[in-house]
Amino acid sequence: MSTDPTKYKLNHSMIRVKDPKRSVEFYEFLGMKLIQKLPNPDAKFDLYFLAYDSPKAVSHGNQWTDREGIVELTHNYGTEDDPNYKIANGNEEPHRGFGHLCISVDNVQAACQRIEDAGYKFQKKLSDGRMRHVAFVLDPDGYWVEVIGQKPLEETENVKETDLGTYRMNHTMIRVKDAEASLKFYQEVMGMTLKRSHEFEKNGFNLYFLGYGAPAPENTPEGVSPTAGQEGLLELTWNYGTEKDANFKYHNGNAEPQGFGHICVAVDDLDAACARFEEKKVNWKKRLTDGRMKNIAFVLDPDDYWIEVVQNEKLKNRANW
Incomplete structure (x- = not known):
């Protein structure tokens, strides 16, 4: 075997x-x-x-x-x-752990407008905060569902249609205490590959995207995630310093x-x-x-x-x- x-x-x-x-x-x-x-x-x-x-x-x-x-x-x-x-929902103290699901869409502005028109609530609209390319809608239980675009914002801002057939269930995010230990586990034990990572040193956290299958494509347009067209990814969010706290634990x-x-x-x-x-x-x-x-x-x-x-x-x- x-x-x-x-x-x-x-x-x-x-x-x-x-x-x-x-x-x-x-x-x-x-x-x-x-x-x-x-x-x-x-x-x-x-x-x-x-x-x-x-x-x-x-x-x-x-x-x-x-x-x-x-x-x-x-x-x-x-x-x-x-x-x-x-x-x-994994985002409220003292029970933080799981963060969100994420879908990627062809037109993030039109997709979010359609969701809002249907009466669903948002944790974060595109217009909230500095990150204008990311929104979070709330499902009926209050779980967060991130919505990201497969195209640059400027390419879709005047387009009113969105094609649901092009959507992807892109990733699932969980918070991890020790990035090094989790990356080793998911790569060496579960056999995933690290497709991309982001370091937000000023904000004190890093993001790691892992999965199976094809690597992230190169030469992605600016403002678009290299993995936006893929499905079944795992996002690990690591907040600096948690690994040094012996008593720190996420809620599973x-x-x-x-x-x-x-x-x-x-x-x-x-x-x-x-x-x-x-x-x-x-x-x-x-x-x-x-x-x-x-x-x-x-x-x-x-x-x-x-x-x-x-x-x-x-x-x-x-x-x-």
């Missing part, structure tokens, strides 16, 4: 939601399609998988485990009728209050990949052999974020979801 990390995919990011009807409606409004639903009535929860699937989408028509950039919504029965139920979203659940990597050979992780001496949340679900494993990263590991069913049948 062997496994090739260059064939891995950052398949999805899971967030818990209060009301699946409202949440599915929101992500469909952003142009995504419900490509899979896994009901679990015995355990009283359902899973909804949404992704970009137009003919122009990166993974159009692919089996759901053979994709990148999926958003998984987990709904625990009854939360929609509980007036006290509220998720932790699975301790109370809950919110973000995990990222998921689809692999070429699940048994071989897990054997490799064992050799790398990872911390396990769940081995393949633990519990009743023998088709998934969970690895812990240096900050105790959960990483689900599943079989890419295109490369090898296993679970037959």
Whole structure:
């Protein structure tokens, strides 16, 4: 048995939601399609998988485990009728950790105007602050969804249309305590490559973008992220000095209050990949052999974020979801 990390995919990011009807409606409004639903009535929860699937989408028509950039919504029965139920969006003290999802669009001005016209709220509009090329919309649970452009602002400022078919589920952001430890883990253990990084020395933080597949293209227009056209990236945000504080810890979203659940990597050979992780001496949340679900494993990263590991069913049948 062997496994090739260059064939891995950052398949999805899971967030818990209060009301699946409202949440599915929101992500469909952003142009995504419900490509899979896994009901679990015995355990009283359902899973909804949404992704970009137009003919122009990166993974159009692919089996759901053979994709990148999926958003998984987990709904625990009854939360929609509980007036006290509220998720932790990862951006409020003392439960910061997960930061946001990010979509990239063909026309950031027109896309944001369309979202605003539909009545959705913003954490940050394009016109707020100094960063005029980035906006953050709020989903029905208060999770942040970053909106970035695939073209320079000046190229789209007088264009009123936006084509949802060109949108990408670009990245998922998590905060990390020790950048060096996290970069080593995601590259050496999970097999990702560092596609680009930004150092904001004056502001005291760095951003690192990792993923599988093609490297970031060169010669990108000024003001446009080199990875804006890609899907399934992981953004690590490191605030200087956190690594020196022995008591500092981010909230992984699975301790109370809950919110973000995990990222998921689809692999070429699940048994071989897990054997490799064992050799790398990872911390396990769940081995393949633990519990009743023998088709998934969970690895812990240096900050105790959960990483689900599943079989890419295109490369090898296993679970037959």
